Amino acid sequence: MTVLSTYAGMAGDDSVGGQWAASYDQAAQLAVSTSSKLATACGQTRDLIAIGAYNHEVAEVTADHRDLPPPTQPQLFPDPCLAETVPSAAGGGIPEPFGWSFIKDLVGWTWPNGHQDQLNSAQTAWHTAAADFRTIAGEEQQAVDLLNNQQSPEIEISVQTCSDRKDDFNALADACQTIGDACGNYAHYLDEAHHKILDELKEFAIETAAWEVGFAILAPITGSLSEWVGNSALAGRVAMKARRVATIIADLAGKVAKIVTDAVAPLIERMKPLLERIRKWVESAKAKLPRPGGKPPVPRTGPATTAAERDEMIRQLEQEGVKFDPDKIVQIGRDADGKVIFLEEGNKRAGLQHILSHSGDFANKGVPEGDIPELVMRAVTEGEKVGVSGRDRPIYQIMHNGTMLKIAVTVGSNGFIVGANPVS
Known part of the structure; x- marks a missing residue:
């Protein structure tokens, strides 16, 4: 290097x-x-x-x-x-x-x-x-x-x-x-x-x-x-x-x-x-x-990859009293702190519909529309935080198809992904 x-x-x-x-x-x-x-x-x-x-x-x-x-x-x-x-x-x-x-x-x-x-x-x-x-x-x-x-x-x-x-x-x-x-x-x-x-x-x-x-x-x-x-x-x-x-x-x-x-x-x-x-x-x-000190194993970070993982994360949301519609969840995962992060279909102001309004920006970075939900979830749960957009919107760095991308993501206190867009 x-x-x-x-x-x-x-x-x-x-x-x-x-x-x-x-x-x-x-x-x-x-x-x-x-x-x-x-x-x-x-x-x-x-x-x-x-x-x-x-x-x-x-x-x-x-x-x-x-x-x-x-x-x-x-x-x-x-x-x-x-x-x-x-x-x-x-x-x-x-x-x-x-x-x-x-x-x-x-x-x-x-x-x-x-x-x-x-x-x-x-x-x-x-x-x-x-x-x-x-x-x-x-x-x-x-x-x-x-x-x-x-x-x-x-x-x-x-x-x-x-x-x-x-x-x-x-x-x-x-x-x-x-x-x-x-x-x-x-x-x-x-x-x-x-x-x-x-x-x-x-x-x-x-x-x-x-x-x-x-x-x-x-x-x-x-x-x-x-x-x-x-x-x-x-x-x-x-x-x-x-x-x-x-x-x-x-x-x-x-x-x-x-x-x-x-x-x-x-x-x-x-x-x-x-x-x-x-x-x-x-x-x-x-x-x-x-974990160091004899603590229990760290829960796997990243998007849920099996139905069992998805169901377990949904149960955790229910236990925490988070309001959501399981039928409208398009991506769910867990970040490095063990917090469950989820992306719903949403509407024009929040969720996947809102994120897809930036599909052109994602396309310019080589990300087709079908890859956007998983990429955003991976950015939050697996990416490296490298900066802040605006006042307090985290920017995550994540690899996608061999290219390092930076994604600004807004996540609510309940773990709901409000919005996301690529940044330079």
């Missing part, structure tokens, strides 16, 4: 760099979020194994009639708090070279101002991460061997969980390798284009200087005719150089499009289900783990 933060804007802000950065940003965000969730999953796996061993030890001590002291409770690790927001690769790049101003109006493209040195450094960082993840995956067999030495009904599940984490780390390593390759390939093509353009500009500068000297010598003889001929010849040369440079940049754009189409876009589609699967596993494991 340090390298990626240092080299924010490495792709530049021209159209070619922007095309590459748009796909890179999405892939990088998915990879970093997956890495963060995997770190949490590994800690939870360790804690679940430790708790299982402790429970067996308690059972053995209890069954022993020698009045043995109780075993020491295992120390559970807190979930790591890792960065999940990747700085964009789009932004200001290197300045225009000398001579670009002479042809820029005729080229039809902006100067490709990405920074190849920074892109190469990013490539190294991603490839290093890939190697590290493969090393971690290789440690799985040692853990499995230790588990297989034990006899317990839970061992098979524990071994399968370790195997799943190994597969996840290898998949993440492959993703980081691909992202690094995309950085390196773009850096290579960009470097080629820069050298070709600079050669054209250098040649143009030399020719221009030679013409200036030549026509200056002829001026006393031919008068204004030499100036007219010189200017016409120079204009023609400028147009020719502009066409050559335009061809170079168009070729670069084609190569970048191929990187996106052949490598990055397919990677994004592979990463989305991987992240979602790990996220759901983490949430499920969280419900099985006790």
